Amino acid sequence: MKTKITELRKKFNMTQEELAKKAEVTRQTIIALEQGRYNPSLELAHKISKVLKAKKIEEVFILN
């Protein structure tokens, strides 16, 4: 799964640590998501999309 987390995170001047804290996960999980190593659950995808102020989950997470 491809993501736009890095792009959106930088747009909001947010560090991985800050995003992790807001999404209630570890920084390692954010790194894994940004690198496309880990596919999040719908709940986490929704939470991250909300933190990154995306209207739809598809704006952040793109299925290959």
Next chain:
Amino acid sequence: MSVSKKAITKKGLLYRYIFAVVLIIFGLILNVLDMGKTDFFSYGSVGNYLIFVGILVVFITLLIKFTRRNKIIDERHEKVAIKAMAWVWYFIFLGGFVVMILDGIKPFSMSISMFVAYAICFILIIYVIAYKILEKKY
């Protein structure tokens, strides 16, 4: 429902303390009643062994309490843990098969307690290795 939770909760710590106390009390009872082997794992008696493990559990729990309080477990950790457990299962079957063959070639002369101790160590080692490998993958 939350995507993450604290690695160590107050309830978890309490259960550990209760477990330790039960072990220590059980160990003391066995010592008083003079029950159990005298050479159990070189601890003198089964009671001494249980008391030692109980004290160890208290020590580890205190260590966890003061060093890992803020550690968070999220869904990725849970996924890695499940996959690591699957690896453990494969290795238990493989290890069991190897032990059976080796025992057939040259029979082991080992007490059940010692065998179980080795088996638990084997499981823990495989789990830790599998977890570390899978953590890099996911």
